[in-house]
Amino acid sequence: MDRISLKADWELDKKFYITERQVLAFAWQNFNVFNNVNRGLTFNDLTSSSAGGFTSLETFAIPRTMQFILRYSF
Numbered sequence: 001m002d003r004i005s006l007k008a009d010w011e012l013d014k015k016f017y018i019t020e021r022q023v024l025a026f027a028w029q030n031f032n033v034f035n036n037v038n039r040g041l042t043f044n045d046l047t048s049s050s051a052g053g054f055t056s057l058e059t060f061a062i063p064r065t066m067q068f069i070l071r072y073s074f
Contacts (some may be wrong), residue, residue: 008033013069027069035064 013027 021074023073025069027071027072029069031065032063037048049064 009029010033011027011029013025016024018024049068058070
């Protein structure tokens with residue numbers, strides 16, 4: 001059975017030019033926008049009562065995360 005991992009990241013940014021050489025950049029980044037749970041492999045011990053259940057998340061599964069960036073370049 002193939003597992004489908006849905007992950008959507010997006011960024012919204014804007015640059016403000018103070019002078020020709022000075023720039024103030026603002027960015028808002030979102031990771032795992034739809035907050036999908038990416039489960040790991042199922043528990044495959046058939047003698048256990050939790051057979052077929054998920055015991056962990058994927059190695060790099062992160063919940064919805066946002067960060068803001070403000071950068072001044074000259």
